[in-house]
Amino acid sequence: MNPDAQYVLLLLERSDQQASITGQQVLLDISNMRGVAGARLYGNLTDRQRAASSMYIEPTTWPIVVVFPPHGDRMQRLHWGSWRTSPVMRAVNDYLRKRMLPLVPPTYNRDLESSLWQSLSHDVQLVEGELNGDKMAALREYVGVLAKYYPGEQRVVRKLHQLLHWLWGRNATTLQEFSVKLTGKPDQPHGNDTYISDVVGWVACRGSQPRYRGYTCGLWQMFHSLTVAAEAANRSMNSGLQSSPSSPATDPLEVLHAMRSFVRHFFGCQVCRQNFLNHESVTMETDVHDHEGAMLWMWRVHNSVNRRLSGAFSEDPLSPKVQFPVESACPLCHGKVGWRPGDVLYYLRQMYGAGNIV
Numbered sequence: 001m002n003p004d005a006q007y008v009l010l011l012l013e014r015s016d017q018q019a020s021i022t023g024q025q026v027l028l029d030i031s032n033m034r035g036v037a038g039a040r041l042y043g044n045l046t047d048r049q050r051a052a053s054s055m056y057i058e059p060t061t062w063p064i065v066v067v068f069p070p071h072g073d074r075m076q077r078l079h080w081g082s083w084r085t086s087p088v089m090r091a092v093n094d095y096l097r098k099r100m101l102p103l104v105p106p107t108y109n110r111d112l113e114s115s116l117w118q119s120l121s122h123d124v125q126l127v128e129g130e131l132n133g134d135k136m137a138a139l140r141e142y143v144g145v146l147a148k149y150y151p152g153e154q155r156v157v158r159k160l161h162q163l164l165h166w167l168w169g170r171n172a173t174t175l176q177e178f179s180v181k182l183t184g185k186p187d188q189p190h191g192n193d194t195y196i197s198d199v200v201g202w203v204a205c206r207g208s209q210p211r212y213r214g215y216t217c218g219l220w221q222m223f224h225s226l227t228v229a230a231e232a233a234n235r236s237m238n239s240g241l242q243s244s245p246s247s248p249a250t251d252p253l254e255v256l257h258a259m260r261s262f263v264r265h266f267f268g269c270q271v272c273r274q275n276f277l278n279h280e281s282v283t284m285e286t287d288v289h290d291h292e293g294a295m296l297w298m299w300r301v302h303n304s305v306n307r308r309l310s311g312a313f314s315e316d317p318l319s320p321k322v323q324f325p326v327e328s329a330c331p332l333c334h335g336k337v338g339w340r341p342g343d344v345l346y347y348l349r350q351m352y353g354a355g356n357i358v
């Protein structure tokens with residue numbers, strides 16, 4: 001079953017041949033949809049009637065297609081009676097379109113990689129003296145979560161593994177040594193397949209003027225995508241272990257700790273560093289108990305920074321600071337009495353998941 005599924009469709013059908021072919025076609029169509037999983041239930045009349053009654057459905061005409069929405073919301077009967085693929089899929093599509101639209105904007109490799117490059121080639125280079133002690137530990141922690149969860153191109157992931165391996169082999173290093181290792185020059189020429197591009201450019205993070213957006217925008221996106229990747233990895237590990245999907249098999253604070261260490265020791269924006277360490281990051285340990293909590297924590301903290309910076313000098317007038325995601329982008333995220341965290345999680349997975357990185 002699709003592990004990202006939020007909506008589960010159940011097809012209750014007769015077990016004759018026509019029904020089962022249509023059922024298979026519908027399941028095949030559903031398997032291409034993000035966030036949806038499907039299952040068929042067929043058997044003798046008594047079994048089907050029993051299943052339908054347990055869902056409080058009057059078992060009159062077969063087939064019956066029901067949907068189970070996320071967060072224990074009410075199950076709904078979408079379709080019954082006609083067993084042709086097109087009316088079934090129309091009913092399914094109409095329902096999902098109302099619930100899940102609009103689709104999220106893509107996350108761009110170029111934004112992620114440019115920020116990654118700047119963080120390692122510029123910010124790390126700002127430290128005074130050697131990279132040793134806490135600074136070395138922070139760098140290992142940062143490169144470590146990147147090597148594990150960076151969702152972009154494989155050549156970048158290979159380079160991160162190479163860097164991590166090298167960092168683990170020493171207690172201290174000079175900035176120059178690290179820079180040589182990062183750029184691969186002069187003793188390790190760039191392979192075609194193991195490097196981080198030093199060409200910096202922005203797509204979604206492009207500001208209306210060069211002084212706006214760019215690096216910190218891509219950095220936020222990278223941190224969000226790391227929490228999403230860690231949650232996905234934890235879920236797939238748990239499914240192998242047959243335990244509850246929410247119980248952490250890996251440390252849910254791993255990415256957040258690495259982010260905090262990066263900000264503390266390397267982040268070049270002094271004011272960001274002070275605000276983040278003194279205010280925003282203090283709730284990390286008390287608020288986060290699982291991987292979904294880590295995704296939500298990052299989202300909340302980012303929104304509180306957005307609130308603080310709304311109208312500030314650094315705000316790009318063409319990209320005003322908003323509480324994310326705005327209602328038109330994710331109507332379901334906004335409930336009558338505040339945010340609906342389950343739908344926010346869904347939105348974050350959609351936006352920052354590996355499948356949405358282009």
Ligand SMILES: Cc1cc2nc3c(=O)[nH]c(=O)nc-3n(C[C@H](O)[C@H](O)[C@H](O)COP(=O)(O)OP(=O)(O)OC[C@H]3O[C@@H](n4cnc5c(N)ncnc54)[C@H](O)[C@@H]3O)c2cc1C
Binds near residue numbers: 224275305324
């Ligand atoms: C840790 C940290 C602390 C910072 N602190 C400061 C500070 O104190 N003072 C200061 O002037 N600048 C600070 N910045 C920079 C600032 O937050 C913005 O990055 C910068 O102003 C550029 O803004 P932007 O419009 O590109 O959007 P950004 O806020 O950088 O957001 C980038 C993109 O992320 C998405 N997004 C927005 N909000 C959320 C959310 N809640 N959850 C998920 N995705 C979201 C949107 O697609 C957005 O375009 C900080 C940056 C970081 C990484």
